[in-house]
Amino acid sequence: MAFPKKKLQGLVAATITPMTENGEINFSVIGQYVDYLVKEQGVKNIFVNGTTGEGLSLSISERRQVAEEWVTKGKDKLDQVVIHVGALSLKESQELAQHAAEIGADGIAVIAPFFLKPWTKDILINFLKEVAAAAPALPFYYYHIPALTGVKIRAEELLDGIQDKIPTFQGLKFSDTDLLDFGQCVDQNRQQQFAFLFGVDEQLLSALVMGATGAVGSTYNYLGRKTNQMLEAFERKDLSLALNYQFCIQRFINFVVKLGFGVSQTKAIMTLVSGIPMGPPRLPLQKASREFTDSAEAKLKSLDFLSFTDLKDGSLEASS
Numbered sequence: 001m002a003f004p005k006k007k008l009q010g011l012v013a014a015t016i017t018p019m020t021e022n023g024e025i026n027f028s029v030i031g032q033y034v035d036y037l038v039k040e041q042g043v044k045n046i047f048v049n050g051t052t053g054e055g056l057s058l059s060i061s062e063r064r065q066v067a068e069e070w071v072t073k074g075k076d077k078l079d080q081v082v083i084h085v086g087a088l089s090l091k092e093s094q095e096l097a098q099h100a101a102e103i104g105a106d107g108i109a110v111i112a113p114f115f116l117k118p119w120t121k122d123i124l125i126n127f128l129k130e131v132a133a134a135a136p137a138l139p140f141y142y143y144h145i146p147a148l149t150g151v152k153i154r155a156e157e158l159l160d161g162i163q164d165k166i167p168t169f170q171g172l173k174f175s176d177t178d179l180l181d182f183g184q185c186v187d188q189n190r191q192q193q194f195a196f197l198f199g200v201d202e203q204l205l206s207a208l209v210m211g212a213t214g215a216v217g218s219t220y221n222y223l224g225r226k227t228n229q230m231l232e233a234f235e236r237k238d239l240s241l242a243l244n245y246q247f248c249i250q251r252f253i254n255f256v257v258k259l260g261f262g263v264s265q266t267k268a269i270m271t272l273v274s275g276i277p278m279g280p281p282r283l284p285l286q287k288a289s290r291e292f293t294d295s296a297e298a299k300l301k302s303l304d305f306l307s308f309t310d311l312k313d314g315s316l317e318a319s320s
């Protein structure tokens with residue numbers, strides 16, 4: 001199927017859903033958040049209501065409102081707004097898909113249903129197909145995140161012949177560390193114009209080598225500029241500089257992973273770096289501790305991630 005839209009590429013920030021201290025969605029900062037991503041991070045694509053956005057912890061009505069607010073505030077500023085519409089209920093997923101089309105989103109993404117699970121590739125395809133059909137004019141992306149869904153059907157198998165079943169299929173968001181599976185997705189679909197979006201930020205460079213055409217992730221909210229520098233170095237075939245950037249990003253992610261890193265901590269870091277209040281997460285998540293935020297801040301400072309000036313090669317080598 002031919003779409004008027006150009007292919008989704010480059011960095012895509014998985015948006016946080018800002019909340020007030022009372023746990024309500026704080027719509028009032030979304031306009032500011034869009035400007036921050038574009039101007040301070042050089043990130044012009046977003047992925048809304050996914051893992052980072054606590055999409056599965058929001059009500060259907062909240063998901064609709066959040067999607068609408070991002071599309072409205074992103075108009076003429078963002079390149080593409082992809083809405084995650086996955087849900088356990090096929091009906092809800094279809095409702096969200098149709099809504100995404102109505103509000104003018106640029107694409108929809110769906111995870112595998114993760115309570116009553118599809119056990120075979122064909123069953124999963126049938127589920128995805130029913131959702132995609134509710135938005136027949138929107139590019140469709142499969143969001144592969146086996147560690148969270150528990151659905152371990154390999155992406156490479158899923159992609160085999162997928163466009164025959166789902167004509168709007170346009171790409172894959174691959175949030176797993178299995179680079180054999182990812183590489184084979186790329187290798188076996190070379191003749192297609194699919195977007196191969198990698199979702200493990202600390203390993204993006206390896207995925208670029210395997211043919212990733214872009215990346216969706218939580219850290220692009222605040223490390224977008226650094227990661228863009230890595231992408232540029234990779235484009236110029238300056239692999240050693242690209243690796244310096246990746247290692248620098250890894251030093252930060254490795255540090256926070258050891259402290260315990262997830263959506264709550266992403267909210268705290270983004271608040272710190274952007275100055276925009278992201279608020280606490282919603283239960284079952286717990287707010288990041290003060291100790292976490294203080295340690296993360298010290299690490300960001302030591303890596304020079306809190307200023308927007310470029311790291312000199314020397315300081316890249318020196319920081320640890």
Ligand SMILES: CC(=O)N[C@H](C=O)[C@@H](O)[C@H](O)[C@H](O)CO
Pocket residue numbers: 014051052175199200201202216217218219253
């Ligand atoms: C599980 C999860 O949230 N993965 C995110 C996107 O898929 C990533 O952006 C990670 O947050 C990031 O790679 C840090 O581990």
Ligand SMILES: CC(=O)C(=O)O
Pocket residue numbers: 014015047049050051052053199216217218
């Ligand atoms: C990281 C990502 O893609 C998500 O939050 O869904």
